[in-house]
Amino acid sequence: MDRNQIAKWFKExxxxxxxxxxxxxxxxxxxxxxxxPPVITARWDAERFGVIPVATPRQANLFLITGYxxxxxxxxxxxxxxxxxxxxxxxxxxxxxxxxxxYWDSYNTIKHLDKYIPIDGWIxxxxxxxxxxxxxxxxxxxxxxxxxxxxxxxxKKYYRAYxxxxxxxxxxxxxxxxxxxxxxxxxxxxx
Amino acid sequence: MIEQLKRExxxxxxxxxxxxxxxxxxxxxxxxxxxxxxxxxxxxxxxxHLALLxxxxxxDKHAFELVYVLTSYVEDTGEDAVxxxxxxxxxxxxxxxxxxxxxxxxxxxxxxxxxxxxxxxFGIHFDGHPRxxxxxxxxxxxxPPFRKDFDTRRYVEDVFGSIPAIGDxxx
Numbered sequence: 001m002d003r004n005q006i007a008k009w010f011k012e013x014x015x016x017x018x019x020x021x022x023x024x025x026x027x028x029x030x031x032x033x034x035x036x037p038p039v040i041t042a043r044w045d046a047e048r049f050g051v052i053p054v055a056t057p058r059q060a061n062l063f064l065i066t067g068y069x070x071x072x073x074x075x076x077x078x079x080x081x082x083x084x085x086x087x088x089x090x091x092x093x094x095x096x097x098x099x100x101x102x103y104w105d106s107y108n109t110i111k112h113l114d115k116y117i118p119i120d121g122w123i124x125x126x127x128x129x130x131x132x133x134x135x136x137x138x139x140x141x142x143x144x145x146x147x148x149x150x151x152x153x154x155x156k157k158y159y160r161a162y163x164x165x166x167x168x169x170x171x172x173x174x175x176x177x178x179x180x181x182x183x184x185x186x187x188x189x190x191x
Numbered sequence: 192m193i194e195q196l197k198r199e200x201x202x203x204x205x206x207x208x209x210x211x212x213x214x215x216x217x218x219x220x221x222x223x224x225x226x227x228x229x230x231x232x233x234x235x236x237x238x239x240h241l242a243l244l245x246x247x248x249x250x251d252k253h254a255f256e257l258v259y260v261l262t263s264y265v266e267d268t269g270e271d272a273v274x275x276x277x278x279x280x281x282x283x284x285x286x287x288x289x290x291x292x293x294x295x296x297x298x299x300x301x302x303x304x305x306x307x308x309x310x311x312x313f314g315i316h317f318d319g320h321p322r323x324x325x326x327x328x329x330x331x332x333x334x335p336p337f338r339k340d341f342d343t344r345r346y347v348e349d350v351f352g353s354i355p356a357i358g359d360x361x362x
Contacts, residue, residue: 112351
Protein backbone atom coordinates (compact mmCIF):
# COMPACT_ATOMS: atom_id res chain seq x y z
CA MET A 1 0.00 0.00 0.00
CA ASP A 2 1.11 3.44 -0.82
CA ARG A 3 2.01 5.58 2.17
CA ASN A 4 0.61 8.74 0.66
CA GLN A 5 -2.82 7.10 0.51
CA ILE A 6 -3.18 6.96 4.27
CA ALA A 7 -5.29 10.09 4.26
CA LYS A 8 -7.69 8.42 1.85
CA TRP A 9 -7.89 5.39 4.08
CA PHE A 10 -8.96 7.48 7.04
CA LYS A 11 -11.41 9.46 4.96
CA GLU A 12 -13.23 6.66 3.17
CA UNK A 13 -12.12 3.31 4.55
CA UNK A 14 -14.90 1.27 3.01
CA UNK A 15 -14.26 2.60 -0.44
CA UNK A 16 -10.56 1.90 -0.17
CA UNK A 17 -11.23 -1.58 1.12
CA UNK A 18 -13.54 -2.27 -1.80
CA UNK A 19 -11.00 -0.92 -4.17
CA UNK A 20 -8.13 -3.13 -3.03
CA UNK A 21 -10.07 -6.33 -2.57
CA UNK A 22 -11.87 -6.91 -5.80
CA UNK A 23 -13.40 -10.34 -5.61
CA UNK A 24 -13.98 -11.35 -9.15
CA UNK A 25 -16.58 -13.62 -10.63
CA UNK A 26 -15.78 -14.68 -14.15
CA UNK A 27 -18.43 -15.43 -16.65
CA UNK A 28 -16.93 -17.82 -19.12
CA UNK A 29 -19.02 -16.83 -22.08
CA UNK A 30 -16.46 -17.10 -24.82
CA UNK A 31 -12.86 -17.37 -25.78
CA UNK A 32 -11.80 -14.77 -23.22
CA UNK A 33 -11.86 -17.26 -20.41
CA UNK A 34 -8.64 -18.70 -21.76
CA UNK A 35 -6.90 -15.53 -20.59
CA UNK A 36 -8.16 -15.85 -17.04
CA PRO A 37 -6.23 -18.90 -15.73
CA PRO A 38 -2.82 -17.30 -16.44
CA VAL A 39 -4.07 -14.10 -14.84
CA ILE A 40 -5.12 -15.67 -11.57
CA THR A 41 -2.23 -18.10 -11.30
CA ALA A 42 1.44 -17.56 -10.63
CA ARG A 43 2.49 -16.25 -14.00
CA TRP A 44 0.68 -12.93 -13.78
CA ASP A 45 -0.75 -13.32 -10.28
CA ALA A 46 -3.79 -11.11 -10.05
CA GLU A 47 -3.64 -11.16 -6.27
CA ARG A 48 -0.88 -8.55 -6.45
CA PHE A 49 -3.73 -6.24 -7.38
CA GLY A 50 -6.13 -7.63 -4.83
CA VAL A 51 -8.14 -9.51 -7.43
CA ILE A 52 -9.03 -13.03 -6.45
CA PRO A 53 -11.59 -15.31 -8.03
CA VAL A 54 -14.54 -16.35 -5.91
CA ALA A 55 -17.01 -19.13 -6.29
CA THR A 56 -20.38 -17.45 -6.30
CA PRO A 57 -21.80 -14.07 -7.30
CA ARG A 58 -22.88 -13.43 -3.74
CA GLN A 59 -19.24 -13.16 -2.68
CA ALA A 60 -18.12 -11.07 -5.62
CA ASN A 61 -17.94 -7.40 -6.38
CA LEU A 62 -16.16 -7.48 -9.72
CA PHE A 63 -17.89 -9.06 -12.67
CA LEU A 64 -15.72 -9.93 -15.65
CA ILE A 65 -17.60 -10.83 -18.79
CA THR A 66 -15.13 -12.51 -21.06
CA GLY A 67 -16.19 -12.88 -24.63
CA TYR A 68 -19.28 -12.86 -26.76
CA UNK A 69 -22.70 -12.96 -25.18
CA UNK A 70 -25.38 -15.06 -26.77
CA UNK A 71 -29.03 -14.47 -26.02
CA UNK A 72 -29.18 -17.44 -23.73
CA UNK A 73 -26.04 -16.34 -21.90
CA UNK A 74 -27.47 -12.87 -21.41
CA UNK A 75 -30.16 -14.33 -19.22
CA UNK A 76 -27.56 -15.93 -16.96
CA UNK A 77 -25.50 -12.74 -16.92
CA UNK A 78 -28.44 -10.67 -15.75
CA UNK A 79 -29.26 -13.14 -13.03
CA UNK A 80 -25.64 -13.25 -11.89
CA UNK A 81 -25.35 -9.49 -11.89
CA UNK A 82 -28.52 -9.02 -9.87
CA UNK A 83 -27.29 -11.43 -7.21
CA UNK A 84 -24.09 -9.52 -6.53
CA UNK A 85 -23.80 -7.19 -3.56
CA UNK A 86 -23.26 -3.51 -3.96
CA UNK A 87 -20.94 -1.86 -4.70
CA UNK A 88 -20.37 -3.99 -7.76
CA UNK A 89 -18.26 -3.26 -10.79
CA UNK A 90 -18.54 -4.74 -14.24
CA UNK A 91 -15.77 -5.04 -16.78
CA UNK A 92 -16.47 -6.35 -20.25
CA UNK A 93 -13.55 -8.13 -21.78
CA UNK A 94 -12.82 -8.26 -25.48
CA UNK A 95 -14.42 -6.57 -28.42
CA UNK A 96 -17.49 -8.80 -28.62
CA UNK A 97 -19.46 -7.27 -25.71
CA UNK A 98 -18.65 -3.80 -27.03
CA UNK A 99 -20.34 -4.03 -30.39
CA UNK A 100 -20.56 -7.67 -31.35
CA UNK A 101 -17.00 -7.93 -32.61
CA UNK A 102 -16.66 -10.65 -35.18
CA TYR A 103 -20.22 -11.71 -34.41
CA TRP A 104 -21.61 -8.37 -35.54
CA ASP A 105 -24.08 -10.02 -37.93
CA SER A 106 -24.86 -13.10 -35.91
CA TYR A 107 -28.49 -13.93 -35.35
CA ASN A 108 -28.00 -14.97 -31.75
CA THR A 109 -25.34 -12.72 -30.25
CA ILE A 110 -26.00 -9.62 -28.20
CA LYS A 111 -24.34 -6.65 -29.85
CA HIS A 112 -24.10 -3.97 -27.17
CA LEU A 113 -23.94 -5.41 -23.70
CA ASP A 114 -24.39 -2.03 -22.01
CA LYS A 115 -27.96 -1.92 -23.25
CA TYR A 116 -28.82 -4.70 -20.81
CA ILE A 117 -26.58 -4.27 -17.79
CA PRO A 118 -24.36 -1.29 -16.89
CA ILE A 119 -20.68 -1.67 -17.71
CA ASP A 120 -18.02 0.25 -15.84
CA GLY A 121 -15.04 -0.56 -17.98
CA TRP A 122 -14.27 -2.02 -21.37
CA ILE A 123 -11.13 -3.82 -22.43
CA UNK A 124 -10.80 -3.69 -26.19
CA UNK A 125 -9.01 -6.34 -28.16
CA UNK A 126 -9.57 -9.72 -29.65
CA UNK A 127 -8.27 -11.13 -27.40
CA UNK A 128 -6.68 -8.70 -24.94
CA UNK A 129 -3.45 -9.76 -23.31
CA UNK A 130 -3.51 -10.67 -19.61
CA UNK A 131 -1.70 -7.41 -18.90
CA UNK A 132 -4.75 -5.60 -20.22
CA UNK A 133 -6.73 -6.94 -17.29
CA UNK A 134 -4.31 -5.25 -14.91
CA UNK A 135 -4.45 -2.03 -16.85
CA UNK A 136 -8.21 -2.27 -16.52
CA UNK A 137 -7.98 -2.98 -12.80
CA UNK A 138 -5.73 -0.01 -12.13
CA UNK A 139 -7.99 2.13 -14.27
CA UNK A 140 -10.94 0.87 -12.29
CA UNK A 141 -9.20 2.01 -9.11
CA UNK A 142 -9.04 5.49 -10.53
CA UNK A 143 -12.69 5.35 -11.47
CA UNK A 144 -13.66 4.13 -8.00
CA UNK A 145 -11.60 6.92 -6.45
CA UNK A 146 -13.38 9.52 -8.52
CA UNK A 147 -16.77 7.92 -7.98
CA UNK A 148 -17.20 7.26 -11.69
CA UNK A 149 -17.55 3.49 -11.45
CA UNK A 150 -21.19 3.89 -10.60
CA UNK A 151 -22.76 1.24 -12.79
CA UNK A 152 -24.79 -0.21 -9.95
CA UNK A 153 -26.25 3.22 -9.21
CA UNK A 154 -27.15 3.70 -12.84
CA UNK A 155 -28.74 0.28 -12.82
CA LYS A 156 -30.93 1.28 -9.92
CA LYS A 157 -31.73 4.64 -11.43
CA TYR A 158 -32.58 3.51 -14.94
CA TYR A 159 -33.87 0.10 -13.94
CA ARG A 160 -37.06 0.50 -15.92
CA ALA A 161 -35.14 1.09 -19.12
CA TYR A 162 -32.76 -1.78 -18.43
CA UNK A 163 -35.61 -4.12 -17.64
CA UNK A 164 -37.44 -3.06 -20.78
CA UNK A 165 -34.37 -3.74 -22.91
CA UNK A 166 -33.90 -7.11 -21.26
CA UNK A 167 -37.47 -8.00 -22.06
CA UNK A 168 -37.06 -6.81 -25.63
CA UNK A 169 -34.16 -9.19 -26.09
CA UNK A 170 -35.34 -12.14 -24.04
CA UNK A 171 -39.09 -11.97 -24.09
CA UNK A 172 -40.91 -12.31 -20.81
CA UNK A 173 -38.50 -12.66 -17.90
CA UNK A 174 -39.38 -15.32 -15.39
CA UNK A 175 -37.96 -13.54 -12.37
CA UNK A 176 -39.44 -10.51 -10.63
CA UNK A 177 -37.92 -7.05 -10.97
CA UNK A 178 -34.96 -6.33 -8.74
CA UNK A 179 -36.14 -2.83 -7.98
CA UNK A 180 -39.72 -1.56 -7.98
CA UNK A 181 -40.80 -0.33 -11.37
CA UNK A 182 -43.81 1.50 -12.57
CA UNK A 183 -45.82 2.71 -9.58
CA UNK A 184 -44.49 6.10 -8.66
CA UNK A 185 -42.85 7.12 -11.94
CA UNK A 186 -45.55 8.08 -14.37
CA UNK A 187 -43.88 10.55 -16.66
CA UNK A 188 -40.17 10.04 -16.42
CA UNK A 189 -38.04 7.00 -16.96
CA UNK A 190 -36.11 7.28 -13.75
CA UNK A 191 -36.21 8.03 -10.09
CA MET B 192 -12.60 -54.13 -48.48
CA ILE B 193 -14.14 -51.06 -50.09
CA GLU B 194 -14.83 -52.92 -53.28
CA GLN B 195 -16.53 -55.72 -51.43
CA LEU B 196 -18.73 -53.29 -49.50
CA LYS B 197 -19.58 -51.48 -52.69
CA ARG B 198 -20.62 -54.67 -54.44
CA GLU B 199 -22.70 -55.69 -51.49
CA UNK B 200 -24.44 -52.34 -51.32
CA UNK B 201 -25.26 -52.24 -54.97
CA UNK B 202 -26.65 -55.74 -54.80
CA UNK B 203 -28.86 -54.91 -51.80
CA UNK B 204 -30.09 -51.40 -52.50
CA UNK B 205 -31.39 -49.90 -55.69
CA UNK B 206 -30.01 -46.62 -56.98
CA UNK B 207 -27.25 -46.26 -54.45
CA UNK B 208 -24.14 -44.45 -55.57
CA UNK B 209 -20.97 -45.28 -53.71
CA UNK B 210 -17.90 -43.14 -54.13
CA UNK B 211 -14.68 -42.86 -52.23
CA UNK B 212 -12.92 -39.52 -52.30
CA UNK B 213 -10.21 -40.34 -49.82
CA UNK B 214 -8.67 -43.32 -48.16
CA UNK B 215 -10.89 -44.87 -45.54
CA UNK B 216 -13.82 -42.62 -46.41
CA UNK B 217 -16.82 -43.81 -48.37
CA UNK B 218 -19.69 -41.61 -49.44
CA UNK B 219 -23.01 -43.28 -50.03
CA UNK B 220 -25.80 -41.27 -51.64
CA UNK B 221 -29.20 -42.82 -51.18
CA UNK B 222 -32.77 -41.71 -51.74
CA UNK B 223 -34.69 -40.90 -48.55
CA UNK B 224 -37.03 -43.86 -48.72
CA UNK B 225 -34.13 -46.28 -48.45
CA UNK B 226 -32.02 -44.28 -46.01
CA UNK B 227 -33.27 -45.93 -42.85
CA UNK B 228 -32.86 -49.40 -44.25
CA UNK B 229 -29.35 -48.47 -45.33
CA UNK B 230 -28.46 -47.16 -41.86
CA UNK B 231 -29.85 -50.31 -40.30
CA UNK B 232 -27.78 -52.34 -42.74
CA UNK B 233 -24.63 -50.49 -41.75
CA UNK B 234 -25.35 -50.82 -38.07
CA UNK B 235 -25.68 -54.56 -38.47
CA UNK B 236 -22.32 -54.58 -40.23
CA UNK B 237 -20.57 -53.03 -37.24
CA UNK B 238 -20.93 -49.29 -37.81
CA UNK B 239 -22.39 -48.83 -34.37
CA HIS B 240 -21.43 -45.20 -33.83
CA LEU B 241 -23.23 -42.23 -35.34
CA ALA B 242 -20.47 -39.65 -35.16
CA LEU B 243 -22.42 -36.78 -36.67
CA LEU B 244 -25.78 -35.93 -38.11
CA UNK B 245 -25.83 -32.72 -40.04
CA UNK B 246 -27.87 -30.94 -42.64
CA UNK B 247 -27.00 -28.81 -45.64
CA UNK B 248 -29.34 -26.29 -47.22
CA UNK B 249 -28.93 -26.67 -50.96
CA UNK B 250 -31.15 -23.77 -51.90
CA ASP B 251 -30.31 -23.93 -55.62
CA LYS B 252 -31.44 -27.52 -55.82
CA HIS B 253 -34.47 -26.83 -53.57
CA ALA B 254 -33.41 -29.54 -51.21
CA PHE B 255 -31.97 -30.26 -47.81
CA GLU B 256 -29.21 -32.81 -47.66
CA LEU B 257 -28.96 -34.83 -44.49
CA VAL B 258 -25.50 -36.17 -43.75
CA TYR B 259 -24.92 -39.13 -41.46
CA VAL B 260 -21.34 -39.91 -40.52
CA LEU B 261 -20.85 -43.42 -39.23
CA THR B 262 -17.80 -45.01 -37.73
CA SER B 263 -17.10 -48.23 -35.96
CA TYR B 264 -15.44 -49.17 -32.73
CA VAL B 265 -14.69 -52.65 -33.96
CA GLU B 266 -11.20 -53.48 -35.13
CA ASP B 267 -10.70 -54.46 -38.71
CA THR B 268 -10.35 -58.21 -38.64
CA GLY B 269 -9.71 -58.48 -42.32
CA GLU B 270 -12.07 -61.01 -43.75
CA ASP B 271 -15.60 -60.38 -42.48
CA ALA B 272 -16.01 -56.85 -43.84
CA VAL B 273 -16.22 -55.15 -40.47
CA UNK B 274 -14.34 -52.01 -41.41
CA UNK B 275 -12.69 -50.72 -38.30
CA UNK B 276 -11.05 -47.68 -39.77
CA UNK B 277 -13.61 -46.74 -42.37
CA UNK B 278 -15.68 -43.59 -42.13
CA UNK B 279 -19.01 -43.83 -43.84
CA UNK B 280 -20.82 -40.73 -45.02
CA UNK B 281 -24.45 -41.38 -45.86
CA UNK B 282 -26.17 -38.56 -47.70
CA UNK B 283 -29.82 -38.21 -48.51
CA UNK B 284 -31.69 -35.36 -50.14
CA UNK B 285 -35.18 -34.34 -49.06
CA UNK B 286 -37.30 -31.69 -50.78
CA UNK B 287 -37.07 -28.21 -49.39
CA UNK B 288 -40.78 -27.43 -49.49
CA UNK B 289 -41.69 -30.57 -47.54
CA UNK B 290 -38.89 -30.95 -45.01
CA UNK B 291 -39.78 -34.07 -43.09
CA UNK B 292 -37.73 -37.15 -42.49
CA UNK B 293 -37.87 -40.23 -40.35
CA UNK B 294 -36.14 -40.13 -37.03
CA UNK B 295 -33.22 -42.54 -36.68
CA UNK B 296 -33.39 -42.74 -32.90
CA UNK B 297 -34.56 -46.32 -33.11
CA UNK B 298 -31.28 -47.18 -34.83
CA UNK B 299 -28.86 -44.69 -33.28
CA UNK B 300 -30.18 -43.33 -29.95
CA UNK B 301 -27.56 -40.61 -29.84
CA UNK B 302 -29.23 -38.93 -32.81
CA UNK B 303 -31.72 -37.36 -30.42
CA UNK B 304 -29.93 -34.03 -29.74
CA UNK B 305 -28.73 -33.81 -33.34
CA UNK B 306 -32.26 -34.06 -34.62
CA UNK B 307 -33.48 -31.50 -32.13
CA UNK B 308 -30.75 -29.16 -33.26
CA UNK B 309 -31.53 -29.63 -36.94
CA UNK B 310 -35.22 -29.19 -36.28
CA UNK B 311 -34.50 -25.94 -34.50
CA UNK B 312 -31.95 -24.48 -36.88
CA PHE B 313 -33.17 -25.79 -40.24
CA GLY B 314 -36.82 -26.47 -39.56
CA ILE B 315 -36.67 -30.08 -40.65
CA HIS B 316 -39.28 -32.19 -38.90
CA PHE B 317 -38.32 -35.67 -37.78
CA ASP B 318 -41.19 -38.12 -37.55
CA GLY B 319 -41.02 -40.29 -34.48
CA HIS B 320 -38.84 -38.00 -32.41
CA PRO B 321 -40.12 -37.93 -28.82
CA ARG B 322 -39.55 -34.25 -28.08
CA UNK B 323 -38.67 -31.71 -30.71
CA UNK B 324 -38.41 -28.85 -28.23
CA UNK B 325 -35.95 -25.95 -28.60
CA UNK B 326 -32.39 -26.82 -27.71
CA UNK B 327 -30.24 -23.70 -28.09
CA UNK B 328 -32.29 -20.75 -29.11
CA UNK B 329 -34.18 -18.44 -26.80
CA UNK B 330 -35.97 -16.28 -29.32
CA UNK B 331 -38.58 -16.98 -31.93
CA UNK B 332 -37.25 -16.55 -35.45
CA UNK B 333 -39.31 -15.74 -38.55
CA UNK B 334 -37.73 -18.66 -40.41
CA PRO B 335 -35.18 -21.08 -39.01
CA PRO B 336 -31.89 -19.20 -38.86
CA PHE B 337 -29.60 -21.66 -40.60
CA ARG B 338 -31.58 -21.66 -43.81
CA LYS B 339 -29.89 -19.87 -46.65
CA ASP B 340 -32.76 -17.46 -47.17
CA PHE B 341 -32.55 -16.18 -43.59
CA ASP B 342 -31.16 -12.66 -43.87
CA THR B 343 -29.03 -12.35 -40.76
CA ARG B 344 -27.99 -8.75 -41.35
CA ARG B 345 -31.50 -7.50 -41.71
CA TYR B 346 -32.56 -9.56 -38.71
CA VAL B 347 -29.76 -8.06 -36.62
CA GLU B 348 -30.74 -4.56 -37.70
CA ASP B 349 -34.39 -5.17 -36.98
CA VAL B 350 -34.00 -6.82 -33.61
CA PHE B 351 -30.77 -5.78 -31.93
CA GLY B 352 -30.52 -2.45 -33.72
CA SER B 353 -33.97 -1.43 -32.55
CA ILE B 354 -33.17 -1.82 -28.85
CA PRO B 355 -32.43 1.69 -27.59
CA ALA B 356 -29.31 2.61 -25.69
CA ILE B 357 -29.86 3.51 -22.08
CA GLY B 358 -28.28 6.97 -21.95
CA ASP B 359 -30.27 8.46 -24.82
CA UNK B 360 -33.75 8.86 -23.50
CA UNK B 361 -33.18 9.83 -19.89
CA UNK B 362 -30.99 12.87 -20.63
